[in-house]
Amino acid sequence: MYQLSYWEQASFFSGIDFLVVGSGIVGLSAALHLKEQAPKAKVAVVDRGPLPIGASTRNAGFACFGSVSELLDDMQQLPEDQVWQIVERRWKGLQRLRRRLGDQRLQYREWGGYELFKADEASNFERCAERLPHFNQQLAGLTGRPDTYQIASGKIAKFGFQGARHLIWNQAEGQIHTGEMMQGLLEMAQAAGVQQYAGITISHIEDQSPQGVQVHTKQSWPIHASKVIVATNGFARQLLPEAEVQPARNQVLMTKPIPNLPIRGCFHYDRGYYYFRNIDGRLLLGGGRHLDPEGETTDQFGNNPIIRRALLELLSTVILPGKTVEIDQWWTGILGVGPTKAPLLKTVSPNVVAAVRLGGMGVAIGSLLGEEAAALALEG
Numbered sequence: 001m002y003q004l005s006y007w008e009q010a011s012f013f014s015g016i017d018f019l020v021v022g023s024g025i026v027g028l029s030a031a032l033h034l035k036e037q038a039p040k041a042k043v044a045v046v047d048r049g050p051l052p053i054g055a056s057t058r059n060a061g062f063a064c065f066g067s068v069s070e071l072l073d074d075m076q077q078l079p080e081d082q083v084w085q086i087v088e089r090r091w092k093g094l095q096r097l098r099r100r101l102g103d104q105r106l107q108y109r110e111w112g113g114y115e116l117f118k119a120d121e122a123s124n125f126e127r128c129a130e131r132l133p134h135f136n137q138q139l140a141g142l143t144g145r146p147d148t149y150q151i152a153s154g155k156i157a158k159f160g161f162q163g164a165r166h167l168i169w170n171q172a173e174g175q176i177h178t179g180e181m182m183q184g185l186l187e188m189a190q191a192a193g194v195q196q197y198a199g200i201t202i203s204h205i206e207d208q209s210p211q212g213v214q215v216h217t218k219q220s221w222p223i224h225a226s227k228v229i230v231a232t233n234g235f236a237r238q239l240l241p242e243a244e245v246q247p248a249r250n251q252v253l254m255t256k257p258i259p260n261l262p263i264r265g266c267f268h269y270d271r272g273y274y275y276f277r278n279i280d281g282r283l284l285l286g287g288g289r290h291l292d293p294e295g296e297t298t299d300q301f302g303n304n305p306i307i308r309r310a311l312l313e314l315l316s317t318v319i320l321p322g323k324t325v326e327i328d329q330w331w332t333g334i335l336g337v338g339p340t341k342a343p344l345l346k347t348v349s350p351n352v353v354a355a356v357r358l359g360g361m362g363v364a365i366g367s368l369l370g371e372e373a374a375a376l377a378l379e380g
């Protein structure tokens with residue numbers, strides 16, 4: 001059994017004030033905020049992977065805050081004002097992320113987002129179109145534009161979609177380079193003096209209040225910290241069995257470069273269940289989780305042939321009809337979802353804070369949630 005040496009214990013793992021579990025966007029934003037608020041504190045971040053391996057390095061990079069049909073669906077589950085509060089937090093989170101890393105590093109492009117409706121979705125489109133004036137009024141204060149959402153069905157021919165009848169354009173939506181976002185955050189954390197340990201899996205957290213927290217690792221040595229923030233999103237229940245969070249896997253494909261790709265922007269289809277965008281002359285397409293909800297309720301990465309077939313079908317029949325396209329890569333990522341779209345931010349025991357359940361728009365809300373978790377940990 002590997003045991004820590006005196007030196008390893010003394011220099012690396014002693015006197016940790018704040019230990020953050022999970023180095024995704026939430027964990028790193030929390031660690032950076034802790035260092036900003038308490039520069040002398042010893043802040044450490046641990047992750048089980050060599051990289052943050054959950055959702056933050058594996059997402060689609062939409063800088064979005066909700067398509068019209070998704071928001072209308074959310075309003076079936078939650079009172080409207082709560083839906084707008086979530087939208088506002090996504091918006092604020094995006095502004096924080098852009099301020100922290102800068103648009104150049106993020107490769108932020110405000111090329112807009114589009115929701116696509118096929119011919120057989122007339123009633124869905126109509127219910128969305130009807131609400132645009134009200135939605136635009138709600139959003140004007142946030143986006144600074146009087147008409148954030150607009151009907152833009154005239155652009156269908158330019159994009160070359162087949163079978164699409166309507167488009168709703170969200171002009172305040174952008175896209176980022178996900179890898180640059182995460183590499184940028186890791187670099188900033190290192191520069192700020194956050195200790196980062198990749199390859200340590202936490203197996204169990206024991207709050208020994210008032211003596212702090214004993215964090216047990218699969219590597220067999222425990223780590224002691226005064227406070228712990230759990231930022232493990234879709235994997236949260238491994239450490240917090242009571243947390244109302246389910247893992248939800250997502251399948252993604254990336255094509256090889258496509259000459260004269262006509263598509264530019266972020267696209268949402270089928271109430272947000274599918275999404276696609278351009279990147280580096282390629283097309284990224286993902287989603288389809290609703291086709292096999294049981295199979296995709298897992299925190300294990302892996303192929304789902306039913307969904308991959310559906311993505312290929314969508315690609316060849318609607319998105320790039322008649323084009324010969326080669327698939328370069330497939331991958332999966334794990335979301336954290338729950339009974340509501342609001343994230344779970346909670347002090348779960350005197351010295352342990354949970355900041356998990358980011359849902360499908362964690363790039364947006366993640367920076368804000370991390371900072372809120374840090375504030376809670378500093379408070380207690």
Ligand SMILES: Cc1cc2nc3c(=O)[nH]c(=O)nc-3n(C[C@H](O)[C@H](O)[C@H](O)COP(=O)(O)OP(=O)(O)OC[C@H]3O[C@@H](n4cnc5c(N)ncnc54)[C@H](O)[C@@H]3O)c2cc1C
Pocket residue numbers: 021022023024025026027046047048049051052053054055056057058059060061062063064200201202203231232233234235238239249250251252286332333334335336355356357358359360361362363364365366
């Ligand atoms: C395919 C896909 C596409 C998406 N597209 C978008 C999008 O376009 N726009 C958007 O806003 N959002 C999108 N999302 C959602 C967004 O990526 C997530 O909500 C966000 O990245 C969650 O960040 P996080 O830091 O909470 O979790 P994660 O990034 O999942 O980080 C959690 C970390 O915890 C670590 N961990 C877990 N358990 C342990 C343990 N026991 N010990 C140590 N470490 C542990 C994991 O290794 C992981 O690195 C997408 C998600 C997926 C999967």
